[in-house]
Amino acid sequence: MKTIKISEAVVRRLPIYLRFLNELSKKNISTVSSQDLGQKLDLNPAQIRKDLAYFGEFGKKGIGYDVDYLIEKIRQILKLDKVIPVALVGAGNLGRALCNYNAYLRDNMKIVAVFDAQPSKIGESINNLKVKPMDELVEAIRSLQVRIGIITVPAVEAQQVADQFVHAGVEAILNFAPVIIRVPGDIRVHHADFTTELQSLAYYLD
Amino acid sequence: MKTIKISEAVVRRLPIYLRFLNELSKKNISTVSSQDLGQKLDLNPAQIRKDLAYFGEFGKKGIGYDVDYLIEKIRQILKLDKVIPVALVGAGNLGRALCNYNAYLRDNMKIVAVFDAQPSKIGESINNLKVKPMDELVEAIRSLQVRIGIITVPAVEAQQVADQFVHAGVEAILNFAPVIIRVPGDIRVHHADFTTELQSLAYYLD
DNA sequence: TAGATTGTTAATCGATTAACAATC
DNA sequence: TAGATTGTTAATCGATTAACAATC
Missing domain, CATH: 1.10.10.10 (Winged helix-like DNA-binding domain superfamily/Winged helix DNA-binding domain)
Incomplete structure (x- = not known):
């Protein structure tokens, strides 16, 4: 095939x-x-x-x-015929937006865990999910069989989050941080960066 | 040239x-x-x-x-050598994320106005900007000389927001709603849709 | 000078589009 | 049947990469 x-x-x-x-x-x-x-x-x-x-x-x-x-x-x-468990790191506005988005989609993409490094964020509820601390990431991802990781942390933290995702065994990463992250060749990374999107748009102004 | x-x-x-x-x-x-x-x-x-x-x-x-x-x-x-005034419609989590993002960038892209249709959002403060009602959009965009519009509203509202942007005279639109919007040929539209981004990522899972 | 690296042309590679036989 | 539309091959178009003379 x-x-x-x-x-x-x-x-x-x-x-x-x-x-x-x-x-x-x-x-x-x-x-x-x-x-x-x-x-x-x-x-x-x-x-x-x-x-x-x-x-x-x-x-x-x-x-x-x-x-x-x-x-x-x-x-x-697209392998959307069965539920794909997704984890997200970075419970800021963007992370929250993605989680809520998630809710009203018939996508089979399901965010099943949210993490944040900031103590103040831990335990907060986002769309029925409690934000977890980073040190629970690996275990949670494994037990929930998460396959895709989403990164919505500041640029400086993105690489280390990616490393943890890889270590925990995710197969693909969607990175929203404005930085290029490095992962092993068998992990797929897509970059979704609206800074570059917006800047390239400026080019077309008269 | x-x-x-x-x-x-x-x-x-x-x-x-x-x-x-x-x-x-x-x-x-x-x-x-x-x-x-x-x-x-x-x-x-x-x-x-x-x-x-x-x-x-x-x-x-x-x-x-x-x-x-x-x-x-x-x-x-990229025409980033002078400030480009930007307006945003949709003061939800995503809109808020973009506004804050904006803050810590040396981009010359500056969000100068935020609008929302929901009365409960009007007057809210986001990154030093007060959310304005939609009926002030055209006038505000003209007086602030906004050149780029960002759409972060639900899909069903995206087209009418785009229409208002066009009417007000923006030159380009960055659309985050998961729908294709129609605009006159001289207006540039970029689509930044993480649903499609995430779904295409699923394809690469084993 | 010798080594490095650009700017650019030519070669390659890949993606889009046109065209049309097959067939519902 | 006649008209419409697919699946697919061939033609075109455009983007990427290799190669190298120019030159710092």
Whole structure:
């Protein structure tokens, strides 16, 4: 199956398809063509067909794609067909925002533990989770079988949090701190940094 | 000068260079080669040289780049050499996080106004800014000469906030809501959506 | 001078788009 | 059947990387 390497660009588009398909499903729209999708998502229809075709034949010639079936398939591809336990370190505003966000999503991404180094934060309740101290991180992550770690601490602390995540055995990290973190090659890291996002936006001002 | 179209990929790397150069400057490191940069940022040195060469000859053959000079130049390219007034709509946790973030950055990106539709939020103080009601948005944006708008409201409200931003005359929008917003072609929109970020990360789990 | 490193051209690599036979 | 739309191959486009003359 996964003999051909799927490019990161393709993988990044899948959640966008998924989100829009979910909207269609909610509106009881049962079928969609690559053309419809392309129009709504500002993408080339051929690209959408090609993206999906990497993973299987999900459409019907002359008809298009069955919305609910495609949702199911994309969820499978993204491994969102079962709950993925997530841990978060950094119970500041951003961490809190992510935890709450989490609540109203049918994502199967579930934040199951929140940690902070600051004593004043320990024990605080965020979205039904009590903030835990850092020295409980490794054990909690192991017992809860956390697979993804989210870092929302200041830049100077990000690397050591990453190290602890790796030590505890997470498979992937989403880093919001404005710094590049180093991890072993088998751990996937995505950087979500709005500073750089905002700065690159400035370039396009007249 | 800007006869050649600079690709988005290049523009997105500039803030990353800038951030690292700022770190070097803080450590009183005065010169850096494309090789050094490439190593630290996980990028090909040739790519870094090429990126920079789009905008001018900033380096010295045999020596490398003067850190402070390059910082100055990249800031100019990104238009960060003068303050850019920014407005934010949505005074939730995420909005608050961005405002505070803002505070400890030497960015020249300055959030100068915060708005929210909820009456309970109006008048709240966030990082020395009072949250204003939506009906003051257009006037405030005009009088403060806001150039970039940030959207941190729920998905269903994002489009109408975008419309108001456009009406008020912002030149670019950074949208954190998990929905694609439509704006006239001369307005630049960047989407910063951690849902899709997190979901694409799941793909790489074993 | 010798060694290092840039700026830039040419080569490679990969991603996007067009086109169309297959077929619902 | 006729019209529509997929899956896929081929063509195009663009971005990355290698290589090297210029030169500090």
